[in-house]
Amino acid sequence: MNMSKGLLGRRLLLSFVMIVATFAYSFKADNASAAQIVTRSLQLQAGATDGGSKAGGVVNHLFTFTLPTAGTVGSIKFEYCTTASNGPCVLPTGTVTTSATLGDESLSAVQGFSMVNATNGAPYLTRTASAITANDVAILRLDTITNPTTVNQSFFVRMSTFASTDTTGSAIDTGTVTASTAEPIVITGVMPESLIFCTGETISTTSGIPDCSTATAGAVSFNQLFSPSDTATATSQMSASTNANSGYNISVSGPTLTSGSNTIPAMSSAAVGVKGTGQFGMNLVLNTTTTSTIAVGANVAPVSNGTDLKANPLVNYATPDTFKFTPSGEVVASSDNGGAGPTNAQIYTSSYIVNVAGSQIAGTYTTTLTYVCTANF
Numbered sequence: 001m002n003m004s005k006g007l008l009g010r011r012l013l014l015s016f017v018m019i020v021a022t023f024a025y026s027f028k029a030d031n032a033s034a035a036q037i038v039t040r041s042l043q044l045q046a047g048a049t050d051g052g053s054k055a056g057g058v059v060n061h062l063f064t065f066t067l068p069t070a071g072t073v074g075s076i077k078f079e080y081c082t083t084a085s086n087g088p089c090v091l092p093t094g095t096v097t098t099s100a101t102l103g104d105e106s107l108s109a110v111q112g113f114s115m116v117n118a119t120n121g122a123p124y125l126t127r128t129a130s131a132i133t134a135n136d137v138a139i140l141r142l143d144t145i146t147n148p149t150t151v152n153q154s155f156f157v158r159m160s161t162f163a164s165t166d167t168t169g170s171a172i173d174t175g176t177v178t179a180s181t182a183e184p185i186v187i188t189g190v191m192p193e194s195l196i197f198c199t200g201e202t203i204s205t206t207s208g209i210p211d212c213s214t215a216t217a218g219a220v221s222f223n224q225l226f227s228p229s230d231t232a233t234a235t236s237q238m239s240a241s242t243n244a245n246s247g248y249n250i251s252v253s254g255p256t257l258t259s260g261s262n263t264i265p266a267m268s269s270a271a272v273g274v275k276g277t278g279q280f281g282m283n284l285v286l287n288t289t290t291t292s293t294i295a296v297g298a299n300v301a302p303v304s305n306g307t308d309l310k311a312n313p314l315v316n317y318a319t320p321d322t323f324k325f326t327p328s329g330e331v332v333a334s335s336d337n338g339g340a341g342p343t344n345a346q347i348y349t350s351s352y353i354v355n356v357a358g359s360q361i362a363g364t365y366t367t368t369l370t371y372v373c374t375a376n377f
Helices: 002-032
Strands: 038-045 058-067 071-081 114-116 124-132 136-146 154-162 173-180 195-200 232-242 248-253 279-283 330-334 343-355 370-375
Touching (some): 058 173, 195 248, 232 370
Antiparallel strands (some): 114 124, 232 343, 248 370, 279 343
8 A cells, every 4th residue: 555655656756757857848949949149249329418338328229130040030029137048037227118219220131120119128129020041130229228227237138039020939049138337437627718819920830720839039120121212011920719708809009119219100090101201000911012012911810700710800900001000009800700709719910011201310210019818708
């Protein structure tokens, strides 16, 4: 009696073991039937406002992978999990896929999908089942996915392809990719109110940009001795830039040319130079012909465009071959070409002329001019 019960128990145990073994074999056989997706990656790309790896950021997930099996594909499933494979898929904390949309698929060899995002953590792409060839490369982007909210957290996406259009049935190809959130690096800098202004005999450019570090000394000599039969000329340069909302104004002041008690009259109103007449004047443009037929000066460079370059000689100093000088001081330039506002650096060339009467007393005539640039914040 006891032997029969023992024999019966062993038979039942053997039958149970065989059933479990058969189930396990069937489970493994189903998994084994799916080929491994190869050359696979997940790139976290920036969304509308968030960086790609930002914890809790709403970003885009770009999947690139190669499908080894030729055949019919009607859907591709993406499962977001805390572990790579095997066992239950636990959704990483904070992950949201129910707002996911399908981004650009134009580079993919496998196309024609639409998004199904009803189940959080398991969106899938569906299409009319169509054939693919072996080793087709899929490049598919899932947009507006919310990353896991834990900083520096790795997470995994299990990918599977199916012949069905709703991810039912046995998987054809499977594979897993991984990514991680990361602590964002916040870089802060301050741009203060800025005015860069310099003067000198010459100013050069560096990589095409006016560079005040190249300004030479302000000692300027006229090109020739003063004479009632010719016009003497000289030039100096200045450069200005500002981020002031109302731009800048440049003024110049100083005495006229003086030697002891003798002076050369300043040109109190804009006029052309007249040889044989006492005149000291300036302008800020290219003069193609003065009364001595000597070209002098240059136009503002780079040329103003009304947007980021706004240098502008004022009217009394903007007409070729017309000169003026006001010892008490006057605004000669501003950054209001096309509307006042911030402007990048430009170079002005100040052109000076001297005409003298035959009775001008001999001597060395000098003046010190002071240029002032005022930013209007």
